[in-house]
Amino acid sequence: MPEASREPILEIRDLTVEFNTEDGVVHAVTHVSYDLHPGEVLGVVGESGSGKSVSMLSVLGLIPQPPGRIPTGEAIFRGEDLLKLPKSRLQDIRGGQVAMIFQDPMTSLNPVLTIGDQISEAIKVHNPGTSDDAARARTIELLDLVGVPFAERRVDQYPHEFSGGMRQRGMIAMAIANNPSVLVADEPTTALDVTIQAQIVEVLKTAQRETHAAIVLITHDLGLIAELADRVVVMYAGRVVELGDVFTIFNSPRHPYTVGLMNSLARLDADQERLEPIPGQPPSLISPPPGCAFHPRCTLSQGRAICRTDVPEFRSFDEGEAHSSACHFAEELGARQVRVGAAEGI
């Protein structure tokens, strides 16, 4: 995997996304910043509703406005702010240099068009001069690449003739059709069963080898993160709570929420009687708790006042800013082992 030290290809700065609903304003994403470096796999983890998908969808202009709103933020891709681009320019970039893989391959393919039609369409939209034959040849090549057997036959089949795993391969083929430099995979394996998940991970690796794209891997599956990601962004209640490379995040997390995530993970290499869930419920995004949004569930806070009053600053723990966390008492987590910490009731 390439080093993540070059100029970022996508810089998300201070992104805030809100939705107006009947119950009030939902603060889906609040002051989120992170960088994506060329060729890396950036895992974005968090539970449902933590804003991990919304942050990427809003960057691509895919959230409906209204009710959605983006009061602050920029997303610099190759010197252009995606949030300020005119619609036509954004259409060129979507599916071209920035492509997306969706969660549910069962519903993300149009039932009335053949798989081949849909992939060729992605090619032709971005390369208007392409002949039908050339697009078809490229489509078959892509299907072959993502491991769809008998690509020449299956290219003419409809989505309902594909299994879930095959459809997801088709979606990946469509996403990499135009050699994107950024590939957003929004929970690419969530809708699939476990054996198929493993295959799709392989396909994603192949896709990255082939296109050298930087991948934003949005998931709540820490196993998938461990398998694929170079760096990890942990999100909670619409904010980034921790950011670091994958080894650091897994070995010495500096945010109690990350610790909680690790402890709630079933592991084969540890003798676990039961899993340690994070107590409580995710907060309401309409009226998030004051201070640190995690404090009602936090075992580290232990009722300290600052957690309830001040939003913790996002601080870095080393010179290169490679590992940062938003916790007032991150130092207390130190380099303690996650398991040990759990045993002590953190």
Added chain:
Amino acid sequence: MGSPDLTLAYEAGVELKARSQWAYVRMRFFRHRLAVASLIVLLLIALVAVFAPQVAPYGFDELDLDNTTQSPTLEGGHIFGTDQLGRDYLSRVIFGIRTSLWVAVFVALLATAVGTAIGAIAGYFGGQTDNLLMRFTDLILTLPGLAVLLTAAVYFGSDDSAVLGVRIPQPMKIGLILAFLFWTAVARIVRGLFLSLREKEFVEAAKAAGASDLRIIMRHMLPNCMGPIIVSTTLITATAILVEAALSFLGFGIQPPNAALGKLIADGQGEGFNLWWLVTFPGLVIVIVALAINFVGDGLRDALDPTQRRVRA
């Protein structure tokens, strides 16, 4: 990563027959016997209408003053009899079908095209666009149909005269007036379908792939609405035939010398039961055509509904 089982299956020559959506639609439609029979009847009638000049034994205004008011007979030339001027009634009915069907198909196609366009735009863009277009649709719907039809037919549809400098044949004018009232149903159906399709993930996926609004509407959403659109088009055709007949019967529809089915009934009704064939034959044709179209529409609705797994007897 080809799975060995599938490879074996292919090598053993086991052909997994791929059926497209349309193959399933055809299959389901052909199981609906009444619809198939109706389709055959309709096709025959349509063929007769298209080739009226070749099929009809006489011209529609050819007089035979020696044989006026002849009752239907298999002997001699006048199977449907003749009218008061000795015109062969079979020929008049055939030309009547030609005019009436032509108007009905014109109305159905135009109403579908306009309704689909308006419904699609309203449903896709939503918000103010939707509001504006749908309130306009509501406005048309609140018009008292018959009154508008009669008024428009009198002031604008009674002859071949030019409208805004364009010369429009009189039957087409009647078609335009009918289409003006009929597109609203299609618009509402298509808007409703678009509202639900708009939220589908494959539409979002198409957006994420860089497809433009027009492309998403034309290529991803409209094909998913074809079933209900086709069905409503067929049903509009049937309604158009009936309304056009009613209009012509009242004397406001198709004007002579064009023969239309409703007009034939109107001309024959004064004679009451003495010349029964003047009313019966065109009336029968109207009933058969309208019924057949409705059956075909019924069959199409069942065939195009993928959730309909029931096999028709």
